[in-house]
Amino acid sequence: MSTTTQLLVRKDELSSTRVRTTDDPALAEGQVRLRIERFALTSNNITYAAFGESMNYWQFFPTGEDGWGCIPVWGFASVVQSLHPGVAVGERLYGYVPMASSVVLAPERLSAARLVDGAAHRAALPPVYNQYFRCASDPLYTADTEDLQALLRPLFITSWLIDDFFDDNDFFGARPGVALLSSASSKTAYGTAFQMHQREGIEVVGLTSAANKAFCESLGCYHRVLAYDELDQVAADVPCVYVDFAGNGALRRAIHTRFSLLRHDCVIGGTHVEQLAPAGTAKELPGPRAAFFFAPAQIKKRTEEWGPEGFGQRMARAWQGFIAKVAQPAVPWLTVEHHEGAEAVQAAYAQVLSGRGDPRIGHILSLSS
Known part of the structure; x- marks a missing residue:
């Protein structure tokens, strides 16, 4: 039986963490299981935790344990098991994932570009966080910049x-x-x-x-x-x-x-x-x-005014200009450090939480063995 490893954080004491490994439940019809291969950890994720109660960030990936939460992060994952006819094993996705080695989604509203997690506990949460981009047709995706995309x-x-x-x-x-x-x-x-x-x-x-x-x-x-x-x-x-x-x-x-x-x-x-x-x-x-x-709210306003295609085109142009600047070979704005395994992930989390890290360092983490 496969297992999932998660980093859990005390909601009322963010410096208190522990690693939990649990057996994976069987998938229901229409679900898929993703192996989370890499995710970014930044001060933005600390904000998710700090405002976890007031802005519902803890609700995305409930732990089932009172007082303990799993911080949402952004990363890349591959489908390792699928009971959904529209999602193939091996497909690569980018989106909102837990600090964990795997996650189960219930895909709906599939298009060539994206899918939405239709899990009941996420239905009332902001739609922008429930979208997963299909890397094969994502206009912002390039295989050689996955780390910078996640960060x-x-x-x-x-x-x-x-x-x-x-x-x-x-x-x-x-x-x-x-x-x-x-x-x-x-x-x-x-x-x-x-x-x-x-x-x-x-x-x-x-x-x-x-x-x-x-x-x-x-x-x-x-x-x-x-x-x-x-x-x-x-x-x-x-x-x-x-x-x-x-x-x-x-x-x-x-x-x-x-x-x-x-x-x-x-x-x-x-x-x-x-x-x-x-x-x-x-x-x-x-x-x-x-x-x-x-x-x-601003996404909703501009999507209504510009249309989804117009919104996407403007965002893509801005992203391309920014990433070209960040990744300039002579003076890159960011150097990536990789942290693999439970102990390394805990240590990286503690460093980012402290706010004392080098701003030129970007942290990419993995709990997948």
Whole structure:
């Protein structure tokens, strides 16, 4: 009998993990079993865990154990068993998977390009996370860049949507003006900066730790990079928006207090897990109320306006421009490290959770033996 290995995380103490191996149940008619061959782990996945209860991320891959969750990640998998006539053994898919060696899907709404997991427990969750792209006909797929796709594709799509959201809203009256991006060394932040840097009238200012300042400057996608204690180098009366990738409550307070023309405070994630401050607790701060950005809502809006094909074409063009920059041979933005096996995966998770890793390193993990 085959088995599945999972990394489980305590929902109320993200540093507490354990590895669980269970026997695989028999498939029901219409189901397929995927062997998860590689998945990326980034600070974005830590955000999924940090907001797991409030934004339902724990519901995608329930563990059946109270208090323990399985963090969703993005990766590549191959079909190893199929009781679905439209999905062949050996087919390769890209999509949302658990930190595990395998997963069972119930494919429905199949097309040449994708399929959707129709499992009952995922029916009410955002559709964008339930889609799996069929690599053989995926326009964004190339076999030699799987690692970069796993690491950057879901993050860049979010980055592209954040930039589009702000442009769609004319930067909430802060154009011309400044876009302040916290956790500037994070992949979603610098993907957003890459896009915003192309907008007229917007100065993109990256905020980061002193240790990561040189890295952020080397990317060339920020007009300026400041350490967190250098916020006073931005004029207090400039129209600005804040794009918060850090979730640091003290930084939010400093920005709301300093900038009298702050037009929008957009909460993306929480890379500073130890300092997370829920957006709704900042009612006493001056300026606009912090608001979560929800990527699926912008996807829905633009798909309705541009049509699915138009949406896909625009996204593909942006992705190709970004990945060419990231993978440039002379100065690549990212170096991939592989971690295989339960102990290596636990260690990599602890490193990413700590937030002290080298921003130039991208972590690709595997629990498949």
